[in-house]
Structures are given as C-alpha cells and as structure tokens.
Amino acid sequence: MAAKLNLKDKYRLLTRDLDWEFSYQNRQDAFPYEEFEGIKITDWSKWEDPFRLTMDAYWKYQAEKEKKLYAIFDAFAQNNAQMNVSDPRYLNAIKIFLTGVTPLEYQAYQGFAHVGRQFGGIGARIACQMQSIDELRHVQTQIHAMSHYNKFFDGFQDWSHMHDRVWYLSVPKSFFEDARSAGPFEFLVAISFSFEYVLTNLLFVPFMSGAAYNGDMATVTFGFSAQSDEARHMTLGLEIIKFLLEQHEDNVPIVQKWIDKWFWRGTRLLAIVAMMMDYMLPNKVMSWQEAWEVYFEEAGGALFKDLARYGIRAPKYAEVIEKEKEHISHQAWWIFYNFGHAAGFHTWIPTDEELDWLSEKYPDTFDKYYRPRWELAKQMAAEGKRFYSSGLPQLCQVCQVPMGFTEMADDPGQISYRSAEYQGERYHMCSDGCRDIFLDEPEKFVQAWLPVHQILQGNCGGSDLEEMLRDYYRMNVGADNMDMVGSPDETRWQKWKGAA
Amino acid sequence: MPVHAITPDYRGEVRDAQARFGGNILVYIGWDEHLLFCSAKTFPLPSAMTFAELKANVLPQGFAQHPDFAHINWDTVQWQLNGRTLQAQDDQTLAELGFDHKSLLRFKTPGLNGWRGTGV
Numbered sequence: 026m027a028a029k030l031n032l033k034d035k036y037r038l039l040t041r042d043l044d045w046e047f048s049y050q051n052r053q054d055a056f057p058y059e060e061f062e063g064i065k066i067t068d069w070s071k072w073e074d075p076f077r078l079t080m081d082a083y084w085k086y087q088a089e090k091e092k093k094l095y096a097i098f099d100a101f102a103q104n105n106a107q108m109n110v111s112d113p114r115y116l117n118a119i120k121i122f123l124t125g126v127t128p129l130e131y132q133a134y135q136g137f138a139h140v141g142r143q144f145g146g147i148g149a150r151i152a153c154q155m156q157s158i159d160e161l162r163h164v165q166t167q168i169h170a171m172s173h174y175n176k177f178f179d180g181f182q183d184w185s186h187m188h189d190r191v192w193y194l195s196v197p198k199s200f201f202e203d204a205r206s207a208g209p210f211e212f213l214v215a216i217s218f219s220f221e222y223v224l225t226n227l228l229f230v231p232f233m234s235g236a237a238y239n240g241d242m243a244t245v246t247f248g249f250s251a252q253s254d255e256a257r258h259m260t261l262g263l264e265i266i267k268f269l270l271e272q273h274e275d276n277v278p279i280v281q282k283w284i285d286k287w288f289w290r291g292t293r294l295l296a297i298v299a300m301m302m303d304y305m306l307p308n309k310v311m312s313w314q315e316a317w318e319v320y321f322e323e324a325g326g327a328l329f330k331d332l333a334r335y336g337i338r339a340p341k342y343a344e345v346i347e348k349e350k351e352h353i354s355h356q357a358w359w360i361f362y363n364f365g366h367a368a369g370f371h372t373w374i375p376t377d378e379e380l381d382w383l384s385e386k387y388p389d390t391f392d393k394y395y396r397p398r399w400e401l402a403k404q405m406a407a408e409g410k411r412f413y414s415s416g417l418p419q420l421c422q423v424c425q426v427p428m429g430f431t432e433m434a435d436d437p438g439q440i441s442y443r444s445a446e447y448q449g450e451r452y453h454m455c456s457d458g459c460r461d462i463f464l465d466e467p468e469k470f471v472q473a474w475l476p477v478h479q480i481l482q483g484n485c486g487g488s489d490l491e492e493m494l495r496d497y498y499r500m501n502v503g504a505d506n507m508d509m510v511g512s513p514d515e516t517r518w519q520k521w522k523g524a525a
Numbered sequence: 526m527p528v529h530a531i532t533p534d535y536r537g538e539v540r541d542a543q544a545r546f547g548g549n550i551l552v553y554i555g556w557d558e559h560l561l562f563c564s565a566k567t568f569p570l571p572s573a574m575t576f577a578e579l580k581a582n583v584l585p586q587g588f589a590q591h592p593d594f595a596h597i598n599w600d601t602v603q604w605q606l607n608g609r610t611l612q613a614q615d616d617q618t619l620a621e622l623g624f625d626h627k628s629l630l631r632f633k634t635p636g637l638n639g640w641r642g643t644g645v
Contacts (some may be wrong), residue, residue: 040597057531058531061529061530061531063529085624086600141610207529208529208531211529216537225535244589336594354564359560359563360563360564363563364563394644397639397640397641397645398560398561398645401561401641401645410590410592412561414563415566415586415590416565416566416567416568416586416592417567417586418563418564418565418566418567419553419555419564419566419567419629420567421567422554427563428565429562429563429564438560438644439557440555440557440564440565441558442555442565442629442631444607444629447527448539450539450541450626451540451607451625451626451627451628453553453627453629461573466527466528466529467527467528467535467537468527468528468530468535468536469530469537469597470537471537471538471539471540471541472537472538472539472540473540473541474540475540475565476553476558478540478541478567481546481551481567481569482541482545482546483547504626510551514542
C-alpha cells in the first residue's frame with residue numbers, strides 16, 4: 026500500500042504538477058490570449074498560489090458549508106419565515122439581487138472558466154478554475170435561497186430571461202460582458218481586483234447586514250456562505266496585481282489604465298447597491314456614504330498606499346468619486362421612481378421618517394437637492410397623479426445608466442452631459458470617467474446594445490410599452506411593476522398580517 | 526489603437542447608426558433646472574420637422590407633466606444644440622437648424638427654475 030502523501034506533496038502534485046512541457050507544439054499556440062494585451066510575463070513560476078487548496082480539500086470544505094446552508098433554507102421554508110421580513114418593500118431589493126446580481130455570478134463562472142484555460146501559468150489556471158466553481162455554486166445557492174419568495178411575492182418568476190432583456194439590467198449585464206470580452210489579464214484586474222477585492226465587500230457585508238436587520242435569514246445565510254469564498258477570491262485579486270506589477274515595469278501603465286477603468290465602471294454599477302442600502306431597506310443599517318467610507322475609502326485607501334511602491338496611484342477621478350458618495354443613491358432611486366412603470370419591482374416615496382433619516386445622514390446634500398424631488402412627488406401623488414415619467418431616457422453609451430448623474434465639481438443640480446465623436450457619429454456619456462473609457466476603445470463601445478435605442482429600432486417587440494413589458498420582458502404587467510402602494514404584494518401582505 | 530482585440534483590425538458594428546431608425550434621427554432633449562425628469566429624453570424625429578412642430582408636439586409629450594410647463598413663455602426660452610446657442614425660427618426645419626443624428630437639445634426657461642425654484 027502506498028504511503029499517504031503529506032500535505033505539501035499533495036499540494037504540489039495536485040496543482041503545479043498538473044502542467045507539462047510542450048515538446049512538439051508551440052506554447053504560444055496553446056495559450057493564444059496571453060500576449061495581445063501587451064502584458065509581459067517573464068516567469069510564471071513566481072506566481073504565488075492564492076488559495077493553497079487542493080481539489081479534494083476544496084470539495085470537502087464546500088460540501089460541509091453546503092449541508093449547513095440547505096438545512097437553514099429548509100428550516101426557513103418550513104417555518105414560513107417569509108412572514109418575518111420587516112416589510113414587503115424589502116423584497117424588492119431581493120428582486121433586483123436575483124435579476125441583477127445572480128446572473129453576474131453566472132457570468133463570473135463563465136469568465137473564470139475561460140481564463141482558467143487561457144493563462145500559461147498553471148498556478149493561475151488552477152486558481153481561476155476553483156473560483157469558477159465557486160461562482161457556479163453561488164448562482165445555485167442564490168436561486169435556491171430566493172426561490173422561496175417566488176411562492177409569495179411578484180417579480181421573481183423570470184429572472185434570467187429578464188437579465189438578458191430588461192433595460193436597467195443591461196447595466197450589470199454589459200459590465201460583465203465588457204470584462205469577459207477583454208483579454209484574460211484585464212478580466213482578472215476588472216473582476217478579481219477592482220470588483221472583488223475592493224467593491225463587492227459593499228454588497229456582501231453592509232447589504233447582508235441589512236438583510237439580517239430586515240429579517241431575511243435566507244439571504245443572510247447565502248451571503249455569509251458566499252463571503253467566505255469572496256475572501257479567497259480577494260486574495261486572487263491581490264495576487265494578480267502584485268504578480269503583474271512585479272513581472273515587468275512595462276505592465277505598470279497598462280494595469281493603471283485598467284484600474285482607472287474598472288473602478289469607474291464599478292462606481293456606476295454600485296449606484297444600484299447604494300440605492301438598495303439607502304432606500305430599499307426598511308430597517309436601516311448604515312447609509313451608503315458611511316459604508317463607502319469604511320469599505321472603500323479606508324480599506325481601499327490603505328491598499329493603494331501599499332501599491333504606491335510599484336508606481337500605482339489611486340484610481341483616476343477619485344475626487345469625483347469622493348463627492349458622489351453623497352449623491353449617487355438618491356439619483357439612482359429617483360431614476361427608478363421616474364420609470365417605476367417599466368421596472369420589474371416596486372418603487373415608492375420614502376416615508377416621512379425615512380426622509381428625515383436621509384436628511385440626517387446627508388446633511389450637505391439631501392435637503393438641498395433631493396428632498397424637493399420627493400416633496401413634489403408627494404404633491405403629485407396626493408393629487409392622484411403619481412409621477413411616472415413619459416417617454417424614454419437618454420442613456421450613457423458606456424455604463425448604460427440613464428443620464429441622471431450630475432456635475433460633482435461645481436453644480437450637483439445640473440445633469441452632467443459629455444459627448445465624443447468617432448468616425449462621424451456622436452456618442453453621449455454621463456461623465457468624464459465613462460468618456461475616457463469610450464475614447465480608449467471606441468470600436469468596442471460603438472456596439473453597445475442600448476435598450477432605449479433598441480426599443481426605438483423596433484427590436485423589442487410591442488407597439489406600446491405595455492406589450493413590450495409583457496411579451497418581450499415577460500413581466501406580469503400591473504403586478505410586478507408600478508408603485509408599492511396599491512400593489513398585489515402590499516395587498517396580500519396586509520391580508521396575511523390581518524391588517525386589511 | 527481603437528480597440529485592444531486579439532483579432533487584427535477588429536471593427537465593431539455601429540449599432541445605432543441613423544439608417545437603423547427608419548428615416549428618423551434621434552434627438553435627446555433635456556430641460557435644465559427641472560430634475561423632476563431624472564434625465565434628458567430620447568425622441569426619434571424626422572429632420573423635416575419644423576421647430577414650431579417640435580415645440581407644439583414633442584415638448585409637451587416629454588415635459589408637460591411638470592407644473593412649470595404650462596407657464597413657459599416661449600419667447601424667452603434659451604436653446605442650446607450640441608453645446609452651442611441655438612437661435613431658431615418657427616418655420617425652420619430641424620435639418621436647417623443643424624440637428625443631426627443623436628443631437629442633444631437643452632433648454633432653459635428663465636424665471637421658471639423648477640418646483641418652488643429648487644431646480645426640480
């Protein structure tokens with residue numbers, strides 16, 4: 026009988042030893058994606074494996090987590106724990122999560138599976154393959170956690186179809202498609218470093234605390250189960266950055282450009298999380314601004330201090346980003362309030378207590394710029410004319426968010442309009458950050474599938490909005506969309522609680 | 526390099542070229558200091574449309590929901606097309622006024638600065 030391997034040997038055999046020398050094929054032909062981005066790798070053996078896990082240990086560890094997770098889901102369902110959520114308004118954040126975030130986990134799975142084939146270094150390949158499996162597991166656990174709510178609330182029925190078609194879901198969808206259609210090194214800087222290492226903490230820590238505060242133990246449980254994987258993923262994000270910067274000095278400006286691009290894109294994507302924190306959690310945990318200061322400014326600030334020795338500076342437009350933390354959640358929720366008739370979840374006017382909480386948390390901006398919007402909305406609703414904006418918004422060519430962001434430098438009451446011409450065609454962007462991204466790769470972004478333009482080209486079916494929502498988006502019109510007030514979700518909840 | 530692609534000389538498909546909009550051009554219209562509307566709006570318009578028609582038909586469609594709209598004095602409105610001041614006569618067409626595909630028209634209504642003067 027063979028002697029049992031010690032851990033170190035097992036690790037070596039099950040990771041680094043899985044590679045082989047190419048004796049009759051050209052190595053460049055085997056890894057064709059490795060050079061076109063301009064990144065120079067001189068020695069893959071310098072890669073330090075971030076996970077330090079062998080596949081057998083990984084299976085065992087994940088299986089144990091899975092067993093606990095599904096036991097909690099079962100208990101949740103058997104105890105009718107959907108009745109323990111703070112308020113049915115809360116579930117609308119979970120509808121966004123299922124349609125906007127869960128499909129990104131799937132895109133991450135696909136992206137890491139792809140780069141897990143394309144890197145020439147075995148250590149990087151193994152790490153990406155493991156992360157790919159993690160991401161697939163996150164998709165499954167999220168679907169299972171949220172499927173229980175589909176029995177009781179509207180808007181959960183067709184999330185993956187909606188992700189591919191619904192106008193606001195093109196924001197997260199196009200974010201990941203941009204990363205996945207880049208080369209393998211940009212993909213890792215975008216997703217593992219910018220997104221996982223710095224930005225997803227804001228989704229998986231404060232938002233999950235919000236789920237706990239609002240009685241949603243299903244979401245908290247998958248959130249914390251996923252977070253232990255996220256911690257591993259962050260070490261991959263840091264390793265790729267250090268590895269690229271140590272391999273060759275020519276990599277530094279390329280990496281810096283990717284950091285600038287993906288941090289900016291990340292702030293745009295996280296506007297949705299910002300509004301979930303400030304507006305969609307009936308029981309508040311902390312404001313978006315507070316979360317941003319803890320998880321981005323403090324944690325990210327320390328990180329960029331560390332990276333300064335490689336010649337890396339903080340992301341471009343950091344001064345704009347710093348100001349936006351006091352505005353972005355209000356602007357995002359206002360966009361959805363404007364187009365609540367075309368959203369797959371409910372929107373509402375904050376209660377008076379919530380408006381006061383926002384004034385207290387945002388003393389420099391809320392009363393001046395945002396409270397008047399809600400006062401006018403209240404007045405219109407009281408007159409029986411709940412405001413749904415007519416027509417279709419102008420979208421940013423890069424982030425695809427309706428152009429509702431404003432000038433941070435001198436006039437936060439003025440929409441920020443930017444544009445660029447490329448080969449005789451005009452393109453519009455919401456910010457200098459998005460404009461820079463466009464100008465660096467116009468041939469990529471001229472292809473953007475902008476939902477508003479697609480509707481106007483007649484590519485989304487329907488001769489009117491209702492037909493499009495029903496047939497092309499597959500929403501249950503009148504149930505999934507419109508205001509929370511008067512919705513079937515609200516009516517059912519009141520009946521269950523004996524309040525109607 | 527207009528794109529960093531593995532395919533040499535990769536060219537993207539221009540997905541929103543004018544030819545795809547059935548003879549119309551796209552015009553984005555935004556009303557400054559009226560953030561009841563979260564953003565400018567997108568309209569497909571024939572470039573033979575006159576400025577008078579734009580004011581009479583398109584702008585109410587987009588902006589009449591605001592309580593200020595009914596009080597606009599059209600003689601004092603300040604227009605800006607693609608970043609430049611626009612002086613327009615009612616009988617001029619959009620083409621004559623220099624509107625082209627994906628133009629941005631902004632307008633300001635002095636004295637009407639949003640709900641209770643708040644820019645909303």
